Amino acid sequence: MRVTLKDIAEAAGVSIMTVSNVINGKRARVSAETVDRVRRIVAELGYVPNAPARSLAARSSLMIGLLVPAATEDSLAISPHNTAMLGHIERGLRRHGYHLLLRGVAERAEIAEALRSWSLDGALLLGFLDEEIDGLDKAVIGTTPVLAVDSYSTNPLTTGVRSDDFTGARLAAAHLLDLGHRDIVFAGPAFTDVGVVHERFLGFRAAFDDRGLSEMDCPIEIVNTTYDDGVGLARRLRSSHPGATAVFTTADILAIGLIDGLKDAGTAVPEDISVVGFDNIDVSAYITPKLTTIAQDIGGKAAVAVDRLLAKVTGQPSPDTPHVLPVQLVERASTTGPRDR
Amino acid sequence: MRVTLKDIAEAAGVSIMTVSNVINGKRARVSAETVDRVRRIVAELGYVPNAPARSLAARSSLMIGLLVPAATEDSLAISPHNTAMLGHIERGLRRHGYHLLLRGVAERAEIAEALRSWSLDGALLLGFLDEEIDGLDKAVIGTTPVLAVDSYSTNPLTTGVRSDDFTGARLAAAHLLDLGHRDIVFAGPAFTDVGVVHERFLGFRAAFDDRGLSEMDCPIEIVNTTYDDGVGLARRLRSSHPGATAVFTTADILAIGLIDGLKDAGTAVPEDISVVGFDNIDVSAYITPKLTTIAQDIGGKAAVAVDRLLAKVTGQPSPDTPHVLPVQLVERASTTGPRDR
DNA sequence: CTGAAAGCGCTTACAG
DNA sequence: CTGAAAGCGCTTACAG
Numbered sequence: 001m002r003v004t005l006k007d008i009a010e011a012a013g014v015s016i017m018t019v020s021n022v023i024n025g026k027r028a029r030v031s032a033e034t035v036d037r038v039r040r041i042v043a044e045l046g047y048v049p050n051a052p053a054r055s056l057a058a059r060s061s062l063m064i065g066l067l068v069p070a071a072t073e074d075s076l077a078i079s080p081h082n083t084a085m086l087g088h089i090e091r092g093l094r095r096h097g098y099h100l101l102l103r104g105v106a107e108r109a110e111i112a113e114a115l116r117s118w119s120l121d122g123a124l125l126l127g128f129l130d131e132e133i134d135g136l137d138k139a140v141i142g143t144t145p146v147l148a149v150d151s152y153s154t155n156p157l158t159t160g161v162r163s164d165d166f167t168g169a170r171l172a173a174a175h176l177l178d179l180g181h182r183d184i185v186f187a188g189p190a191f192t193d194v195g196v197v198h199e200r201f202l203g204f205r206a207a208f209d210d211r212g213l214s215e216m217d218c219p220i221e222i223v224n225t226t227y228d229d230g231v232g233l234a235r236r237l238r239s240s241h242p243g244a245t246a247v248f249t250t251a252d253i254l255a256i257g258l259i260d261g262l263k264d265a266g267t268a269v270p271e272d273i274s275v276v277g278f279d280n281i282d283v284s285a286y287i288t289p290k291l292t293t294i295a296q297d298i299g300g301k302a303a304v305a306v307d308r309l310l311a312k313v314t315g316q317p318s319p320d321t322p323h324v325l326p327v328q329l330v331e332r333a334s335t336t337g338p339r340d341r
Numbered sequence: 342m343r344v345t346l347k348d349i350a351e352a353a354g355v356s357i358m359t360v361s362n363v364i365n366g367k368r369a370r371v372s373a374e375t376v377d378r379v380r381r382i383v384a385e386l387g388y389v390p391n392a393p394a395r396s397l398a399a400r401s402s403l404m405i406g407l408l409v410p411a412a413t414e415d416s417l418a419i420s421p422h423n424t425a426m427l428g429h430i431e432r433g434l435r436r437h438g439y440h441l442l443l444r445g446v447a448e449r450a451e452i453a454e455a456l457r458s459w460s461l462d463g464a465l466l467l468g469f470l471d472e473e474i475d476g477l478d479k480a481v482i483g484t485t486p487v488l489a490v491d492s493y494s495t496n497p498l499t500t501g502v503r504s505d506d507f508t509g510a511r512l513a514a515a516h517l518l519d520l521g522h523r524d525i526v527f528a529g530p531a532f533t534d535v536g537v538v539h540e541r542f543l544g545f546r547a548a549f550d551d552r553g554l555s556e557m558d559c560p561i562e563i564v565n566t567t568y569d570d571g572v573g574l575a576r577r578l579r580s581s582h583p584g585a586t587a588v589f590t591t592a593d594i595l596a597i598g599l600i601d602g603l604k605d606a607g608t609a610v611p612e613d614i615s616v617v618g619f620d621n622i623d624v625s626a627y628i629t630p631k632l633t634t635i636a637q638d639i640g641g642k643a644a645v646a647v648d649r650l651l652a653k654v655t656g657q658p659s660p661d662t663p664h665v666l667p668v669q670l671v672e673r674a675s676t677t678g679p680r681d682r
Numbered sequence: 683c684t685g686a687a688a689g690c691g692c693t694t695a696c697a698g
Numbered sequence: 699c700t701g702a703a704a705g706c707g708c709t710t711a712c713a714g
Contacts, residue, residue: 002457004691015701020693031699048457052402053691055393056706066443070435076428083424087417090445094411099459102407102443104431116343116389118440227627256627263629286568286597288604288629345707356685361709372683394707397690684714693706698699 003047011041023049055119063099064309065114065123069132070104079225080253080281081298082127085149088302089124096310108132112140120144122313124305125151125158130195133158145312149305151322152195161304161323165196168294168327169203170210172248172276175292175329177207179337181246181274187221187233187258188250200250200278225250230257234265237273245273245338252277252284252293259287259334274335289333297325344388352382364390396460404440405650406455406464410473411445420566421594421622422639423468426490429643430465437651449473453481461485463654465646466492466499471536474499486653490646492663493536502645502664506537509635509668510544511551513589513617516633516670518548521678522587522615528562528574528599529591541591541619566591571598575606578614586614586679593618593625593634600628600675615676630674638666 005023009016014034021030022038030038041047055061066089070076078086090100098121103114115123122145125133133153136146141157148158176184186204191197201220208216219241223229230253237244237258249255255277259269267273269289277284280295304323312318346364350357355375362371363379371379382388396402407430411417419427431441439462444455456464463486466474474494477487482498489499517525527545532538542561549557560582564570571594578585578599590596596618600610608614610630618625621636645664653659 002691006691016691017693017702018700021700024693034699048454050397050460050691051458052393052396052460053706054693056391056397056708057691057693059693059706061393063442070432076431078424078428083419086443087419090417090443091411094445100443101404102427102431102441104435113389117392119391119393227623260627282568283624283627286601286624287627343707347707357707358686358709359684362684365709375683391707394690395709397692398707398709400690400709686713688710688712690707690709694704696701696703698701 002050003045004050005047007045008038008041008047011045012038014038059119060121061119062097063101063118063120064093064313065101065103065118065120066126067103067105067111067114067123067128068126069128070106076104079127079251080283081279081296084281084298085126085302085305088299089306092303092306096306098310108135108140111136112142115141115144115146122146122309124149124309125160130192145309145318147305147309147312149301150196152199156320159318159320159322161301161308161325162196163296163301163325164327165199166203166206168278168296169200169248169250170207171203171327171329172278172294173204173207174210175331175335176246176248176274176276177211177213179246179274179335181338182213182216183241183243183245185219185221185237185241185244185247187223187247187254189224190222197250204248219244221247223254225254227253227257227260230254230259231261231264232257234258234261234267237262238265238267246275246335247273248276250278252279252281252291255291255293255334256283256287259289259291270334270336271339274338276335280330285332292332292335293330294327295330296327300325343391344386345391346388348386349379349382349388352386353379355379364388400460401462402440402460403438404442404459404461405434405654406442406444406459406461407467408444408446408452408455408464408469409467410469411447417445420468420592421624422620422637425622425639426467426643426646429640430647433644433647437647439651449476449481452477453483456482456485456487463487463650465490465650466501471533486650486659488646488650488653490642491537493540497661500659500661500663502642502649502666503537504637504642504666505668506540507544507547509619509637510541510589510591511548512544512668512670513619513635514545514548515551516672516676517587517589517615517617518552518554520587520615520676523554523557523679524582524584524586526560526562526578526582526585526588528564528588528595530566531563538591545589560585562588564595566595568594568598568601571595571600572602572605573598575599575602575608578603579606579608587616587676588614589617589619591619593620593622593632596632596634596675597624597628600630600632611675611677612680615679617676621671626673633673633676634671635668636671637668641666 005016008019125148130153147160150162277293280293284291346357349360466489471494488501491503618634621634625632
């Protein structure tokens with residue numbers, strides 16, 4: 001039989017609720033002597049609080065949902081970047097005594113369902129599109145604190161944390177421009193007039209503006225951010241942009257595929273084409289040539305996400321502007337000056 | 342206010358428990374007409390079952406724990422292999438209507454705590470050492486179904502699923518031997534006389550036996566399985582094993598570090614040294630030279646783990662031998678015949 | 683096919 | 699500092 005509050009109470013000769021107070025650290029309400037006695041018996045009997053019972057009674061669960069997009073029948077496609085986030089987030093929550101419910105969501109209704117069903121104390125949204133975040137109103141998330149990571153949605157309910165995408169892309173483009181490149185391709189997923197990719201595009205353009213090169217034409221290549229899409233881009237790059245001497249990609253994994261595809265086609269990197277990535281995932285230092293990229297502070301992003309969410313959970317006023325983490329250029333071997341022509 | 346069974350019952354003019362029966366699909370106990378009416382009202386009012394209440398009453402939670410080792414203050418160091426497992430496991434559980442609680446555990450007591458506290462219906466152990474699994478008895482896990490992934494522990498309580506490590510290493514060694522190598526280093530983490538690494542060592546040796554080369558001396562290099570350890574191994578390889586023409590590593594990430602380290606030291610791969618990995622993680626196809634390795638069936642492993650665990654959860658008799666998944670050699674560019682000397 | 687009652691193990695006001 | 703009572707929202711026998 002499992003040990004319950006009642007068992008402890010009987011063994012200690014006190015009421016159930018005194019035990020409850022001890023367990024929950026409400027020491028002000030119990031004499032030090034009683035606390036000790038109860039503590040001892042709890043340890044002796046190996047009492048473990050029943051979380052569902054606690055959740056039911058307290059309408060709170062000490063459980064945080066980490067919601068990640070997933071096609072219905074698909075397994076969670078967790079990017080290297082999000083994997084690292086996941087690890088840090090779990091640690092952060094664990095240190096604060098919270099538990100993590102990981103859930104792939106295929107349709108918006110599942111967000112509401114997850115939140116309400118489990119009496120989640122809060123949720124982190126990782127990897128959703130801005131328009132999906134935009135659609136989250138009180139009707140779907142209720143009063144549960146929710147925070148979006150890497151989102152530019154202006155939804156005040158989800159104000160969260162992200163990297164300084166604008167500056168990152170600007171640094172990347174500045175690096176290429178300073179090396180002497182002028183014909184630079186911007187490669188990334190389709191974007192609208194808001195969001196991570198759009199910000200990176202603006203930052204990219206800003207570097208040109210900074211140098212009075214505003215009029216310069218910058219071809220955009222729309223590609224998904226996978227290795228294979230990078231390889232595909234390499235195949236058509238020479239014909240679609242014969243004059244290009246450099247490519248800025250919005251993700252390392254895309255840059256890595258691009259470099260491999262380029263090499264296969266006999267194009268030297270960086271001698272013929274320089275490539276800059278974004279993220280600084282581990283792999284980027286393993287490939288040849290090592291990738292020049294923009295490093296995000298993943299640990300910092302996770303920590304801020306957890307801290308902000310838990311602040312909301314515990315009822316502290318939450319800032320209405322997102323926390324923006326700095327990024328930095330990591331110069332490695334995939335970039336050099338353009339070859340004389 | 343949240344909608345409860347009671348609200349539905351009142352609106353439908355039936356008892357709470359009839360609604361409960363409808364919700365839980367016990368249709369045999371309710372007339373078709375009533376089912377329809379209740380269903381309609383449930384949809385109309387947007388009823389979502391309260392999971393904690395259900396867990397408390399039913400002593401079951403539809404929740405499965407995924408437990409992963411973690412040093413107390415550390416973030417989950419999820420290897421590429423385990424990340425892929427995680428994605429597939431989440432999908433498998435979701436399809437079966439279960440939820441996933443992800444938990445890093447620093448000490449054994451936390452396993453028991455997680456299981457009991459949340460009334461978990463079951464748990465998957467990912468990445469634990471065999472000796473940790475060995476220590477799990479009824480006293481710590483109670484009657485909760487638990488299944489270990491990638492374990493050679495003979496603990497009958499956790500009998501699970503793993504890859505055919507023996508055959509994998511044997512294939513790898515056979516490949517190198519067939520290419521003409523004779524001086525091959527085995528590189529992997531410290532191992533005892535049981536476990537994944539030990540099996541791989543046995544398989545490695547078996548390939549020599551197969552060819553009547555049993556007497557051959559095979560140096561073992563004990564290294565952790567990280568990129569940096571691979572680089573470190575490269576640094577000392579030439580001096581510690583001057584005659585070696587090939588290295589078998591127990592993990593791709595180690596092989597990748599090794600290759601980078603060798604290249605930095607001016608040693609050509611595969612011309613001077615051939616390298617074989619194990620896992621076939623994505624990255625292995627991105628590096629130069631592309632890594633020859635042993636591919637595990639990760640999706641299959643996750644699917645079997647989920648199926649077996651849920652079978653146990655639903656009370657079906659569970660096999661007392663682990664499910665072993667086949668592996669295969671993926672020949673790429675990091676191996677070739679030894680140079681004539 | 684349907685329902686009234688008890689109970690899962692806790693917390694929350696409230697009263698002393 | 700301590701406790702008796704009510705209730706969180708559900709499921710489980712049991713009875714009709």
